[in-house]
Amino acid sequence: MLIDETFESVRDRASRIEARRAALIALALVAVLLLIAAGRFLLSPPPDVLLIERASASDSAKDSSRGERGSADAEDGDVVSESSEGDAGEDAYGASSNKRARIWVHVSGAVRNPGVYELPAGSRVHRALEAAGGFSEEAASCGVNLARVLTDGEQVHVPGADDPPLTPEAGGPTGLAAGGQAAPVNVNTASEEALQQLPGVGPALAKRIVEYRRQHGPFARIEDLRGVSGVGDKVLARMRPRATV
Template sequence: MAELEGFERARPRARLGVGAAIVVALGALAVTVGVGVWRGLGDPAPVSTEATVAISTPPAPTPAEIYVHVSGAVREPGLYLLSEGARVVDAVGAAGGFAKDAEPGAINLARGVADGEQLVVPVAGEAPPAAAAPGGPAGGLVDLNTADAAALEELPGIGPALAARILAWREENGSFAAVDDLMAVSGIGPAVLEGIRDLATV
């Protein structure tokens, strides 16, 4: 009987020891988890440097260009390359401005100029020339890039043979970039070119 009483008194201690062990184990687990979470918060997330995207501004579009033949009472007559949308004032400025004997009031400086146009600045007291249509017949400019054989033959010094050579050159090489390119056509020399320079355009 005494042995049984000793056993009963010992059971609460044993139970207390097991419970304490469980509490200690749970506390250790909680500490371990807490340390892990703290370390995770303290470490910065890795930053990838592999996917670096370069942002660039696209280049501005280049404005189109046109050829305008400026002649008459200007300081430097000739063929000039202007930006599309240019006006008569721009063409005259490219040609060095008005000559001393020019009649500026005879032309509209604000008018836009077209590709292949011939701008003639009249001399003081001279009537302004009628607008010439590029590639037109006699009385206008002959467009070397669009004229047929008949229109080419209206140019001084250009007969059927040279007209055919101009058409053949154009077929093989494409458009003329300037009237002076006629020198590349067999049979056309400086004298012929000078005679048609002010009567042709491209």
């Protein structure tokens, strides 16, 4: 009898301990679930909201930027259109304000690639010559005004060293220099560029004259130029009126 009572007491105590343990485990599980739920609720939403807000702000900034660019493009387009219409009647001298205007120029004579070239309005003679490949070896470039402004439809002619002198028409556009009697050129002191002012002397011949002078000394008289390769009676006759020693 005593043994039975003792056994019952031990079993009841074990049951109470087991019930307490189960309750504690259940409470612990509930606490863990609550913590997980609270963490998801407290931690997860803010980044999503922040990303949405940032995306919205970025989209708004992009839309605003596109709107401003569109307005600016529209305004620029209006300005270009007005400028084009307002400058349509200007000649080459006033074409600097109309960057889209073009002119056509015929480049002929002693250049590497003669032909008709399209250039921006307001271009000068040197641009036309660059388009044509520059002076050829036979060019007499001393009389070409490289700084003159071109006009639409004109011809720029570069004479050769053996070409007769051209007389430009009064008031007409030309790449040649007009004027009165030119100063004589001293063949003993003139540079290559200065020697090209002589009729019949191009860059190649001027270089040979300077080289001959460097090797043989100064010329005693004009006839001594015959010793230079390329200077014959015909060329010497053209040089004589303006050459001096």
